[in-house]
Amino acid sequence: MGRRTPLGGQSEETASIQMAKHRRIPVIDVFAGPGGLGEGFAALRHKRRSPFRVALSIEKDEAAHATLWLRAFYRLFTARTVPESYYDVLRRDISLDELRARHPRKAKAADADAWRAELGYGGVDQKEVRKRIRSAVGGMRAWVLVGGPPCQAYSIAGRSRNKGNLNYSAEKDVRQKLYVEYLQVLADHWPPVFVMENVKGLLSATVGDQRIFSRMLEDLQSPADALKREGRRGRSRRCHRYRVHSLVRGGLFESDLPDFVIQAELYGIPQTRHRLILLGVRNDLGDIAPGKLETTGPVPASLVLRNLPRLRSGLSRTKDSPEAWAEGVRSALRTRWFAEVGEKAGGQEVLERMHAVLKSLSPFPFDRGDEFLPYEASPDYSKDWFTDPRFEGICNHVTRQHMLSDLHRYLYVACFGEVRSHSPRLRDFPPSLLPDHKNVPRAVDTRHFSDRFRVQIYGAPSTTITCHIAKDGHYFIHPDPEQCRSLTVREAARLQCFPDNYCFLGPRTSQYRQVGNAVPPLLSRQIAEIVHGVLVEAGMAD
Numbered sequence: 001m002g003r004r005t006p007l008g009g010q011s012e013e014t015a016s017i018q019m020a021k022h023r024r025i026p027v028i029d030v031f032a033g034p035g036g037l038g039e040g041f042a043a044l045r046h047k048r049r050s051p052f053r054v055a056l057s058i059e060k061d062e063a064a065h066a067t068l069w070l071r072a073f074y075r076l077f078t079a080r081t082v083p084e085s086y087y088d089v090l091r092r093d094i095s096l097d098e099l100r101a102r103h104p105r106k107a108k109a110a111d112a113d114a115w116r117a118e119l120g121y122g123g124v125d126q127k128e129v130r131k132r133i134r135s136a137v138g139g140m141r142a143w144v145l146v147g148g149p150p151c152q153a154y155s156i157a158g159r160s161r162n163k164g165n166l167n168y169s170a171e172k173d174v175r176q177k178l179y180v181e182y183l184q185v186l187a188d189h190w191p192p193v194f195v196m197e198n199v200k201g202l203l204s205a206t207v208g209d210q211r212i213f214s215r216m217l218e219d220l221q222s223p224a225d226a227l228k229r230e231g232r233r234g235r236s237r238r239c240h241r242y243r244v245h246s247l248v249r250g251g252l253f254e255s256d257l258p259d260f261v262i263q264a265e266l267y268g269i270p271q272t273r274h275r276l277i278l279l280g281v282r283n284d285l286g287d288i289a290p291g292k293l294e295t296t297g298p299v300p301a302s303l304v305l306r307n308l309p310r311l312r313s314g315l316s317r318t319k320d321s322p323e324a325w326a327e328g329v330r331s332a333l334r335t336r337w338f339a340e341v342g343e344k345a346g347g348q349e350v351l352e353r354m355h356a357v358l359k360s361l362s363p364f365p366f367d368r369g370d371e372f373l374p375y376e377a378s379p380d381y382s383k384d385w386f387t388d389p390r391f392e393g394i395c396n397h398v399t400r401q402h403m404l405s406d407l408h409r410y411l412y413v414a415c416f417g418e419v420r421s422h423s424p425r426l427r428d429f430p431p432s433l434l435p436d437h438k439n440v441p442r443a444v445d446t447r448h449f450s451d452r453f454r455v456q457i458y459g460a461p462s463t464t465i466t467c468h469i470a471k472d473g474h475y476f477i478h479p480d481p482e483q484c485r486s487l488t489v490r491e492a493a494r495l496q497c498f499p500d501n502y503c504f505l506g507p508r509t510s511q512y513r514q515v516g517n518a519v520p521p522l523l524s525r526q527i528a529e530i531v532h533g534v535l536v537e538a539g540m541a542d
Contacts, residue, residue, distance in 0.1 A: 024052060024053040025051055025052050025142045025144065025535065026052075026055035026138065026144070027042070027052050027053065027143070027144045027146060028136060028137070028145050028146070028147075028185070028191070029057040029058065030058045030146075031059070031119070031147045031148055031149050031178070031182075032059040033059060033061075033518050034064050034067040034071075034504060034514040035054070035057055035059075035068045035518075036496065036498065036519040036521045037146045037195070037518075037521075037524045038054040038057055039054075039071065039498070039499075039521035040519070040520075040522065040527065040528050041054065041144070041146065041524060041525070041528040042075055043385075043525050044525050044528040044532065046529075046532060051541060054075065054113065055136035055137065055138075055143075056112075056113060056115060056133060056136035057072065057114045058115050058119065058129075058132075059114075059115075059117075060116065060117060060123070061510070061514075062506070063506020063510035063511070064510070065114060066096065067503070069111070069114040070096065070110075071502060072109075072110040073086065073107065074086055074501075075113075076106050076110065076113075082390070083102070085098075085099050085102050087390065087391055089503065090391060090393075090395045090503045091372045091393065091395075112135075112136075113136075115132060119178070119181040120177070120178050120180075120181045121177075126184065126188075130188050130189070134189070137189070141540055142192060142535050142540035142541055143191050143192065144191060144194065144195065145185060145186065145194040145195070146194070146195040146196075146197075147182065147195075148196060149178035149181070149182055150178055179196075179216060179219075180230055183223040183226050184223075184234070186220075186234075187224045187227050187234025187236065188235045189236065190236055190238055190282060192281070192535065192540060193279070193535065194220075194278075195278070195527060195531065196277070196280070197275055197276065197278075198276045199275060200261050200275060200276050202216070203261070213276075220244055220280055221242050222241050224239045240282050240284060242280040243280070243283055244278050245278075245280070245290050246260055246279075246292070247260075247262060247277055247292055248260070248262060248293065249292060260276050260277065261274050261275070262276075262293065262523070264520055265298055266295045267293050267295060267296060267526060268296045268382075268522065268523075268526075269520050269522060269523050270299040270303060270462060270494075270495055270497070271461050271463070271464065271465060271496065271497075271520070272461050272464060273465070275519070277527065279527075279534075281534055285538040286538065288538060290530050290531075290534050291529075291530045291533055292530070294526075298460070298461055299381055299461060300457075300459050301456050301457065301458055301459075301461060301479065301495060303379060303380045304379045304380075304381055304386070305456075305458070305478075305479070305491055305494060306458070307377050307378060308397060308490065308491060308494070309366045309373055309377065309394065310364055310366070310482070311367065311368055311369040311397070311398075311399050311483060311488070312325055312367065312368060312483060313325070313399045313400065313402050313407060313483070313484055313485030313486070314399060314402070315328055315401060315404060316401035317403060322363055325407075326361050329361060329407055329408075329411060329484055330358050330361065331404070332358065332408045332411060336432040337431070337433035338351075338354070338430075340430035340432055345429060346416045346419065346420070347419075350415050350419050350420070353418060353481070354411065354412065354481070357415060358411075361482065369397045369488060370397070371397075371398060372394070373393055373394050373395075376392070377393075377394045377500065385497070385499060386497075386499055386500050387500055391500065396490040396503065396511060397488045397490040400473060402473065405435075406474070407484050409433060409435075410453075410455075410477050410481075411481055412424075412433060413454075414455050414477060414479060414480065414481035415481045416428065416455070417455040417456075417457050417479060421459060423453075423457065423477075424453075424455075426452065426453075429453075452474055453474050453477065454474070454476070454477060455478075455479055456478065456487070462495045463475070465492050465496055465516050467512070467516035467517050469486075469487070469512045469513075469516050470510070470512035470513040472486070473486020473487065474486070478491070489504055489508065489512055489515060493515050496518055497520040497521055498515070498518070502521075
């Protein structure tokens with residue numbers, strides 16, 4: 001019996017493919033963090049609709065998962081139909097449990113989309129992972145795997161910290177092998193396209209005498225063979241290979257490893273963030289040549305920071321109040337280091353700027369901020385991307401406390417940055433203002449970690465927002481010397497290009513860590529456009 005032909009003369013298979021093209025393409029996000037990579041895919045618009053949907057995000061951290069879950073709930077609605085309850089959570093008027101109680105069906109759907117689970121050794125059973133991914137993909141031919149294994153063991157800073165640890169072994173660090181779990185998903189399900197992100201420290205990282213990145217490239221091109229080497233195998237009867245492409249050059253990998261390093265400031269991100277991002281295309285899709293990211297002019301930090309509410313920092317190790325803070329900052333006038341500025345350090349212009357700042361100190365209407373502030377905070381860059389007209393405020397905008405001695409350093413560094421248009425090194429500090437630390441003399445002489453107090457410059461993209469921002473604010477000093485503080489979570493999120501209605505949950509330290517570990521969604525959206533083009537060329541999307 002011949003194959004039945006539906007109306008229009010198409011075979012069932014052809015009709016099924018055509019119907020699938022009009023359905024949104026599932027995105028599976030593993031090691032998702034707070035969801036920056038997936039957010040960019042979900043935000044892409046093509047022919048006035050969203051071609052992608054984040055069907056499953058997997059993250060083990062409790063606070064990051066809560067952030068993911070809340071965003072998964074948001075995406076279940078259109079912009080016009082998002083319930084007011086969502087904004088009530090952002091305003092801290094209700095809890096997540098109350099949101100669940102008000103919208104039980106949508107909450108259950110968000111549970112399916114955002115899964116708290118640990119991949120790898122000691123984590124969730126692989127059978128459950130395969131089951132969840134199959135369910136999320138739903139039989140679609142076109143889908144995308146995205147994500148990046150945790151990268152602490154690969155990072156240059158991480159290897160520096162571990163160097164003096166006699167009990168540390170890179171070979172034994174389980175984080176070195178978490179990318180094998182990424183390979184497992186590839187070999188179990190064979191997505192047509194994958195996107196993998198990691199730190200650029202991978203280019204120089206080695207285990208034994210072998211470069212990690214060279215081995216990873218080989219593994220990603222042939223995941224099944226790589227799993228055999230690890231004593232594992234894929235659960236699919238099929239076996240494919242992948243072509244790994246550069247998003248910078250737009251071609252296949254040849255020999256120039258830096259072609260995989262995306263310098264975010266070249267692509268409309270107000271931050272000098274450099275990360276490895278690989279695009280894999282399954283070889284049976286044909287000889288597809290993906291596009292490349294299009295460069296733009298640099299975006300200065302001022303365009304996303306200036307419109308946020310001005311705040312003061314807090315005082316630690318003493319009673320904090322607006323009056324005590326102002327008096328503490330003004331006490332710089334009576335210090336030895338202040339007199340040294342014009343003679344031995346920043347120069348007369350910096351000294352004059354400091355005098356002007358201390359003279360103009362006045363109360364801040366929002367004091368130290370809060371997890372929600374009722375405030376119109378539209379940026380001067382990509383307003384439609386950042387702002388939500390239904391959310392009349394800003395969240396995650398509250399300052400940290402700092403020791404008085406550090407506030408004085410922030411004051412000096414910010415004034416120096418305004419006058420000199422770059423952040424000072426420790427050798428530029430007044431001698432009496434240098435921190436009392438045994439490594440400081442070496443830092444002054446050798447320039448090793450001599451930028452440990454780093455101010456952002458309004459007229460340039462910020463430095464890289466890293467998870468280190470969760471530990472202290474010394475590398476992330478606000479450019480306005482009158483505020484005399486480090487960046488808030490929301491300011492870091494602005495530099496990472498998260499929309500203002502993207503709320504980070506959990507303790508503030510975790511919020512900082514989530515932002516620092518994320519992929520800028522505005523960059524991810526550009527990558528999603530290239531991925532969509534690949535699927536269109538492969539006949540899997542329109």
